[in-house]
Amino acid sequence: MNQVLKGFTEAPPDFALLAELWPIAQAPNSGLNDLANLIEESATLSAALIRVSNSAYYGSTTQIDTLAGALRRLGFNETIKVAALSTHRSFLQESLEVYGTTVEEVFDEALAVGLLMEFLAHEADVDPATAYVCGLVHGIGRFPVARLLSKIKPNARAPQVMDFTRLARWEREEIGFDHAKLGGLMLDQWGFPSNIVETVGSHLHPGLGAANKRLSSLLFVCRRLLPCVLHPAHYTLDQIDLPLTTLNFANTRRMDISACLPSVIAWHKNTRAIVEAEVLSA
Helix, strand or coil: CCCCCCCCCCCCHHHHHHHHHHHHHHCCCCCHHHHHHHHCCCHHHHHHHHHHHCCHHHCCCCCCCCHHHHHHHHHHHHHHHHHHHHHHHHHCCCCCHHHCCCHHHHHHHHHHHHHHHHHHHHHHCCCHHHHHHHHHHCCCCHHHHHHHHHHHCCCCCCCCCCCHHHHHHHHHHHHCCCHHHHHHHHHHHCCCCHHHHHHHHHCCCCCCCCCCHHHHHHHHHHHHCHHHHHCCCCCCHHHCCCCHHHHHHCCCCHHHHHHHHHHHHHHHHHHHHHHHHHHCCC
């Protein structure tokens, strides 16, 4: 598996920065100045934060032209969220042909899962920013899987279904492991905190491990809910199989999900437009 990670052992610049931002954002005595001092190292992320802070997304008419001003307007959680979104720019040139999809489509899925995680985090009693980042980076392991398959099995194609568990089974049949396990290893090498590493790496089988079982189970549930956000005209919550045991592990109820889905669908649509215009356009 370590051979597969060649080419991904070094974190893309903004991913490395995101890993460094995390302990600062979580430290009780940290301030926005601490975040600013680190973010200044990345011109692209600084520019993205300033652009987003001036967008209609935050509904302010006062123009911001400095990083410090942008961070004051956004606050800790939104700064972390924009930083996480910005990191995906590093993968825009990757090919995901073996999956029959594009980086933009995978990014759209990641954004939807991140928003689901954030909205349900309050009911599950977990940290919303942590949940959001876990959702956003959950599929990062698909990139080295795609590279490997394009070399050793160039004609291989993933099953075109919304069921991510079937996708993972196909990966294990083709190469012996799945993107979740590989994604956890990547994030670990890149310096992400253990709770995010373990959540991403174990979410396909959240009931098997004791560590971060709630976050892993919540991520599993949110991935199951993905069709309801991406294709709301064709999928409803009644059509989604959510094992009761996993819901219990996630400390989440179907009524909680039903209540948050309309908001997630609306935020996904609006956030995607802002991201395309303000974060990924640079």
